[in-house]
Amino acid sequence: MNVTLLFFLTFFLVLFLLCLGVYRLVREYQYKTTLKEKIAAGSEGWDSTEEKLSPVKNKFLNFLSALGKRAAPEDSSEYEKMRIDFLRAGIRKTNALALFWGVRILLAVCLPLAFFLLRVTVFKILDPARVLALCIFLAIVGLYLPVFWLSIKISKRKNKIFEGLPDALDLLVICVEAGMGLDSAIYRVSEEIMLSNQPLADELKLYNLEMRAGKSRREALKNFALRVNLEEIQSLVTLLIQADKFGTSIAQSLRVYSDSFRTKRFQRAEEIAAKLPVKLIFPLMFFIMPALFVVLVGPAMISLYKAFVHQ
Numbered sequence: 001m002n003v004t005l006l007f008f009l010t011f012f013l014v015l016f017l018l019c020l021g022v023y024r025l026v027r028e029y030q031y032k033t034t035l036k037e038k039i040a041a042g043s044e045g046w047d048s049t050e051e052k053l054s055p056v057k058n059k060f061l062n063f064l065s066a067l068g069k070r071a072a073p074e075d076s077s078e079y080e081k082m083r084i085d086f087l088r089a090g091i092r093k094t095n096a097l098a099l100f101w102g103v104r105i106l107l108a109v110c111l112p113l114a115f116f117l118l119r120v121t122v123f124k125i126l127d128p129a130r131v132l133a134l135c136i137f138l139a140i141v142g143l144y145l146p147v148f149w150l151s152i153k154i155s156k157r158k159n160k161i162f163e164g165l166p167d168a169l170d171l172l173v174i175c176v177e178a179g180m181g182l183d184s185a186i187y188r189v190s191e192e193i194m195l196s197n198q199p200l201a202d203e204l205k206l207y208n209l210e211m212r213a214g215k216s217r218r219e220a221l222k223n224f225a226l227r228v229n230l231e232e233i234q235s236l237v238t239l240l241i242q243a244d245k246f247g248t249s250i251a252q253s254l255r256v257y258s259d260s261f262r263t264k265r266f267q268r269a270e271e272i273a274a275k276l277p278v279k280l281i282f283p284l285m286f287f288i289m290p291a292l293f294v295v296l297v298g299p300a301m302i303s304l305y306k307a308f309v310h311q
Helices: 002-041 055-071 076-088 096-121 128-177 182-192 198-212 217-228 231-246 250-279 282-311
Strands: none
Touching: 002 250, 055 198, 055 250, 076 198, 076 217, 076 282, 096 128, 128 198, 128 217, 128 231, 182 198, 198 217, 198 250, 231 250
């Protein structure tokens, strides 16, 4: 029974990793192909609009949206928190919350159902109590798997924005020192970094759209910091708000902040490098050292064993 359960878990893990690997390869290939087409078309050919979906996909998404609307939280605070999480992940669809809950419910139902069908056809020796426990476990996994995916997407997007921030700051300093206004400089920077860092470019363009819609610079900058949720962006927004409020030189403030940000980034890299030896202890102990001992000590132990046996 334990061997069968172990085989089942290993089978699902291998299948999941295989599907994940194929999905990542396909997504990477599609991204590179699209990027080459955009580069060949030039900056004017870049359009961030979404691709048109097939009728089958539209029907499936409508089904998920209708399913999710019944389970979406009605609490305003919970709804606002999830809306901000979607913005930080770069998801701005109006039905994103309904689709998210629809996927959660679908996975919570389909994973236990798939396991139960597999148990009926393959693993017939599992007792009902264990089957029920595994079904409940898979339902919980399916319910929280989209939450885990959303947190990973937010983290990746924040890292992408953090990586492109130094170059964007340098371009912003150059534009402001050349005589451009802050809003015009931010728009120009968003156009220049569209191919290299689309998440940061999208956030800067959204800032400009809010300014055109009539919001104050203070409010638009605060919304920008709220969407990105990076400490460095929050510091930059505070600096720009204070410079705008007290009438100080924005160009000089940006140059000082750019220099301090590069120093802070270098210190963070040094901190990560200093933690590396500690993180390598467990891989060395459990994976590298045993194999090394087998290679070095194994032949000597075999020779000693043969010598004692012949005596």
